[in-house]
Amino acid sequence: MSDRKHEDLPMPEDLPLVELSGVSKFYGNIKALEDISLTVHPGRITCVLGDNGAGKSTLIKIVSGLHQHDAGTFRIQGEETRLGSPREALDRGIATVYQDLAVVPLMPVWRNFFLGSEPTVGWGPLRRMDVRTMRRTTRSELLRMGIDLRDVDQPIGTLSGGERQSVAIARAVHFGAKVLVLDEPTAALGVKQSGVVLKYVAAARDAGLGVVLITHNPHHAHLVGDRFVLLKRGTMSGSYEKAELELDELVRQMAGGSELEELSHELRR
Numbered sequence: 001m002s003d004r005k006h007e008d009l010p011m012p013e014d015l016p017l018v019e020l021s022g023v024s025k026f027y028g029n030i031k032a033l034e035d036i037s038l039t040v041h042p043g044r045i046t047c048v049l050g051d052n053g054a055g056k057s058t059l060i061k062i063v064s065g066l067h068q069h070d071a072g073t074f075r076i077q078g079e080e081t082r083l084g085s086p087r088e089a090l091d092r093g094i095a096t097v098y099q100d101l102a103v104v105p106l107m108p109v110w111r112n113f114f115l116g117s118e119p120t121v122g123w124g125p126l127r128r129m130d131v132r133t134m135r136r137t138t139r140s141e142l143l144r145m146g147i148d149l150r151d152v153d154q155p156i157g158t159l160s161g162g163e164r165q166s167v168a169i170a171r172a173v174h175f176g177a178k179v180l181v182l183d184e185p186t187a188a189l190g191v192k193q194s195g196v197v198l199k200y201v202a203a204a205r206d207a208g209l210g211v212v213l214i215t216h217n218p219h220h221a222h223l224v225g226d227r228f229v230l231l232k233r234g235t236m237s238g239s240y241e242k243a244e245l246e247l248d249e250l251v252r253q254m255a256g257g258s259e260l261e262e263l264s265h266e267l268r269r
């Protein structure tokens with residue numbers, strides 16, 4: 001006879017990849033985050049939206065292993081965790097793509113793609129980087145994500161900002177990330193380039209990754225997001241599923257809604 005209780009237990013595949021629950025963070029006396037909760041599931045995009053100083057960077061730093069939370073719980077696939085370093089986050093499957101990407105501009109795209117994880121051939125004194133494999137893999141991995149670069153030999157510094165973000169996303173997918181955290185990937189980009197990057201964010205989701213998209217742009221968030229977590233001065237001002245939140249309402253909330261109305265009263269002559 002089957003045990004009803006046992007049936008109700010969450011299956012491992014239902015467990016969120018990442019789950020923050022009631023997380024707070026202080027910098028000395030400054031409360032940067034208070035009681036923040038969010039979940040990241042495979043094949044879903046969770047958008048974290050907030051104005052300057054809302055706590056978005058602090059949240060990223062906790063998830064990517066740069067800082068530790070002071071209260072609440074941080075779970076990775078159900079297991080309570082405190083990450084000691086970005087390396088540990090990466091080993092646990094959490095890859096973070098920062099806005100100011102750490103790339104070597106004069107090195108070719110393929111070299112940057114494998115930076116720090118270069119495959120080698122040969123043994124002992126004859127051991128050397130496997131350039132052929134790196135070139136071929138970079139090309140095929142970019143193509144797999146739908147990124148058609150003219151030439152993987154060109155210095156990465158010659159790519160547009162959007163293309164560089166796209167390469168970083170493809171790199172995280174290739175190296176087996178389960179969770180992809182993107183720090184304002186479209187902030188410095190024009191409309192067209194932003195669209196390109198959002199397409200690859202969606203491609204990472206389609207590859208089964210759980211994505212955390214940090215942004216202050218409600219239009220970009222609403223295009224790709226499945227869930228929206230709104231931060232305001234370090235606290236959570238809302239958390240919605242896409243079906244619960246129209247774009248207009250998201251824009252209104254991000255524009256400061258009532259604050260903007262107050263301001264318009266003050267500015268009226």
Ligand SMILES: Nc1ncnc2c1ncn2[C@@H]1O[C@H](COP(=O)(O)OP(=O)(O)OP(=O)(O)O)[C@@H](O)[C@H]1O
Nearest residue numbers: 027030031032050051052053054055056057058059
């Ligand atoms: N190292 C630090 N020491 C002290 N206070 C900090 C530190 N880092 C951030 N803060 C404070 O914590 C709060 C949240 O900052 P955070 O950088 O996380 O916000 P943000 O949403 O990323 O803002 P922005 O979009 O401007 O980068 C702010 O009030 C900020 O001044």
